[in-house]
Amino acid sequence: MLKSINIQIVYLKPGQQWQQSLTVNLGCTIHQALNQVDFFKLFQELTVNNIELGVFGIKKQLSDVLKSDDRIEIYRPLICDPKKARLERHRRPAACPLDPLSTSGSRE
Numbered sequence: 001m002l003k004s005i006n007i008q009i010v011y012l013k014p015g016q017q018w019q020q021s022l023t024v025n026l027g028c029t030i031h032q033a034l035n036q037v038d039f040f041k042l043f044q045e046l047t048v049n050n051i052e053l054g055v056f057g058i059k060k061q062l063s064d065v066l067k068s069d070d071r072i073e074i075y076r077p078l079i080c081d082p083k084k085a086r087l088e089r090h091r092r093p094a095a096c097p098l099d100p101l102s103t104s105g106s107r108e
Contacts, residue, residue: 004023004025005023007023007028007071008021008071009022009037010071010072010073012076022037024036027065028065028066029063030055030062030063030066031062034062034072052077053073054073055071056071
C-alpha cells in the first residue's frame with residue numbers, strides 16, 4: 001500500500017484566489033500534483049514552459065518531489081521590473097503630507 005501525503009496548491013491573480021488541498025502519493029512530483037487537479041486546464045495562460053513556482057517561498061522545479069504538508073505556490077509573471085518601478089516612484093514628487101488639500105505637493 002502506498003503512503004500518501006497532504007499538500008496545498010495556491011495561485012493568486014488580480015481579483016482571484018485559487019487554493020486546493022489534496023492528498024497525493026509519497027514520491028509525487030509538483031508536476032504530477034498540478035496534473036491531478038487539472039491546473040493547466042483551469043489556468044490556460046500558464047504552461048509547463050512558462051510557469052514559475054515554489055514551495056514556501058523557495059523556487060522549485062516541476063520535477064521536484066513533494067513532502068508532507070508542502071504548499072505549492074504558483075508565481076505570476078512580473079508586470080514591470082521592481083527596481084525600475086521603485087526608481088520611478090522616487091523621481092515623482094510626493095504630495096505634501098502636511099497639507100490635506102494638496103494633490104501636487106506644492107502650496108499656492
